[in-house]
Amino acid sequence: MKKNPLLGRDVISMRDFGPAEIRAILDRCRAFEKKTKPLLGGKVLANLFFEPSTRTRLSFDAAMKRLGGATIGFADAISTSISKGESLWDTIRVAEGYCDVMVIRHPAEGSARLAAEATKLPVINGGDGSNQHPTQTLLDLYTLRQRCGRIEGLKVAFVGDLKYGRTVHSLIRSLSHFDARLWLVSPPTLRLPDDFLADLRETGTEHHIVDELAAVPADVDVLYLTRIQKERFADAIEYERVRNAWQVTPDNVARFGPKVTLMHPLPRVTEVHAALDQHPGAAWFDQAHNGVVVRQAILALCLGAA
Amino acid sequence: MAPGSAPKRVLTAAANPAPALQSAGASGATEVKPDSAKMQVSALRSGTVIDHLGPATSFKALKILGVGADATVLIGVNLDSSKLRKKDILKIEGRELTDAEMNKVALLSPQATFSLIRDFKVVRKFRPTLPDQVEGLIRCLNPACITQDPRVTGRFHVVTKAPLKLRCHFCERSLHENEIEFA
């Protein structure tokens, strides 16, 4: 039996995991693709969602239940004593008595880190503002490995909003551990922030900042597409213009061939043409389904059951 | 998962008790001679000399130390320095800074050196060391950070010492030397 990489640990930030640990976690996920024994029978997961995120909550819910465990929790802060001004710390200390493991989703950045310090139980970050969403990053890496056969030395183009996308930031940072070569494709106003570029320079990660998909070489392994959000634009016309200019269609991905992997964290609006679902590389529904597999593995590992 | 072991060196906002002043040694105390020979200002009777402050940081240093308008202070700004090219010097009469206060100034200007003076003699020299972690002294600039809640104490990791770069323990945003704001 291999060493459990998550025993006695929280899953708060990808910063806490080195490349060997990331590989070890991904290795353990595979066993959960098939139906497993009820490894977490009698265990309770508390889903503490201080802001709504239906997909993440359902995914954790499904993961826990598939392993024979039960779930409790709330789906937004309005229905809880948070609205009465209870501190996050107190909420966590109370919930500690109700469960064996917690998932926290909270709009304040660093909230999951604080929660983890409040309790002895394992805490999993289900998204803290625009900071981290480590289970999303791990499911993306898992999907990459599934599709490309490896996560090392991949040529990946990130396309769309690279400024605000937490998913993209975290995945870029993780890929920099694995000798990735990156193309960062965005409108000039939505470029990757300087801090992340500085990190890429520090780790010696090859990266190219480009303004259009046409500038990406045809032999990239992956196109990671993102949503361009309306709230990021002060001007509605500007938003429409960027949105239309950045829609990815069967025509503009044709030159990448059938082997390219197309990813998107979902939900999508118009940035990915529906016809692309037929592309052999379209992996977005795999990503969503792998989310349950990866979360099953994380729950089982955190609780020492795998 | 509450942490099992405390980090190696943590600087906290709680002021350290004022350390007992040590004598500068048998050879007798040295007179304070700032690098810049041009800075021939009158010597300090008792108090603290801060040398090698980064250029034009002396007013910030006075602010974070809470040195008020009624204090007797000599300020040298943008003096020539062999070590730093340009530097500031501060002489604060009648006040011996605590270690915590000196470490706080070091966050503003990591190369600063300190001499505590009694009766014109240096009784202690102090070269601050930047800690691995800083707790409570600095405010996170990220408006979405959990530490904006006054019930949560800020904490930073020192990422690099020169130039100084910190990272918020909670929201993970980096803070560069020129962005540091004291709580």
Ligand SMILES: [Zn+2]
């Ligand atoms: Zn912060």
